[in-house]
Amino acid sequence: MDYSEEQKGEIEALESIYYGDVKILEIEPRYKFTIPIKSEGYEEDTDVGMACDLTFTYTEKYPDEHPSIEIENPVNFLDTYKSELSEYLQSQAQDNLGMVMVFTLVSSAQEWLNVKWENVKKEREDCIAKKIMEEEEAERKRFEGTKVTVETFMKWKIAFEDEIGLTKKKEMIEREGKKLTGRELFMQDNTLNESDLKFLADGEAIKVDESLFQDLDDLDLDDDEDYDPTKDDSDDS
Known part of the structure; x- marks a missing residue:
C-alpha cells in the first residue's frame, strides 16, 4: 500500500466534503489538519448546543495505523466529556x-455530540420541572398552614393564656380557694387589666355593626324627665 497516496487522496476527499471547514496545519512530515464539529441546534456564544475541533495527525502507516x-x-x-469522546x-x-477513516470518525463524533446534547437538554428540563414542582408545593403548604394537633393546640393555648393574663387569674383562684370576681381580680393585680388592654391593642380592631343602631329612632321610647334611676319603683305604691 502506498500510504502517502492514500493519505493525500483522503485529504482531497475531506476538503470536498467539508468544504471551507478543513484547516490544514501541517503537510510535512505528515498531514495534520482540523475539522470543526457541532451538535444540532448549536448557537455560538450561548449555552445552547455543543461544539469542538477534531485535530488529526496521520502516522507513517495510516490507515493501517489509526491517526492521532x-x-x-x-x-x-x-469536565468528563472530553475524555469520554x-x-x-x-x-x-x-x-x-x-x-481511511477520518470521515467515519468525524461522523461518529458528530453523532456523539448530538446524543450528549439531548441528554443535557433533558437534564435541564428535568431540573426546571423539579424546581417548579418544589415552588408549587411550597406555595400549597403556605396556604394550607400548619396542621393543628392536640400537642400544638395545647402549646398555643398556654402561650395565649399567658399573654392575656388568664394563667395568673387561675393561679389566684387556686390560691384563694374560691372564684374571684373580675373586680376582685382587678383590685388584687391591676396588671391583669393591662394585659387585657394589650391583648386588645395587639389584636384586630373591634368591629361594631352599625346597622344594629340604625333603627333606634323608630323605637317608641318615652322620655321621662322626672325619672330617677335611684328611686325604687316600689316607692310609688
Whole structure:
C-alpha cells in the first residue's frame, strides 16, 4: 500500500466534503489538519448546543495505523466529556484499521455530540420541572398552614393564656380557694387589666355593626324627665 497516496487522496476527499471547514496545519512530515464539529441546534456564544475541533495527525502507516486524534476548543462540555469522546473515537479508529477513516470518525463524533446534547437538554428540563414542582408545593403548604394537633393546640393555648393574663387569674383562684370576681381580680393585680388592654391593642380592631343602631329612632321610647334611676319603683305604691 502506498500510504502517502492514500493519505493525500483522503485529504482531497475531506476538503470536498467539508468544504471551507478543513484547516490544514501541517503537510510535512505528515498531514495534520482540523475539522470543526457541532451538535444540532448549536448557537455560538450561548449555552445552547455543543461544539469542538477534531485535530488529526496521520502516522507513517495510516490507515493501517489509526491517526492521532486531539479534541480542542470544546464548547459547553462538562469536565468528563472530553475524555469520554476521546476514548470513544479511539475505539472507533481501532474498529476501522486498514481503511481511511477520518470521515467515519468525524461522523461518529458528530453523532456523539448530538446524543450528549439531548441528554443535557433533558437534564435541564428535568431540573426546571423539579424546581417548579418544589415552588408549587411550597406555595400549597403556605396556604394550607400548619396542621393543628392536640400537642400544638395545647402549646398555643398556654402561650395565649399567658399573654392575656388568664394563667395568673387561675393561679389566684387556686390560691384563694374560691372564684374571684373580675373586680376582685382587678383590685388584687391591676396588671391583669393591662394585659387585657394589650391583648386588645395587639389584636384586630373591634368591629361594631352599625346597622344594629340604625333603627333606634323608630323605637317608641318615652322620655321621662322626672325619672330617677335611684328611686325604687316600689316607692310609688
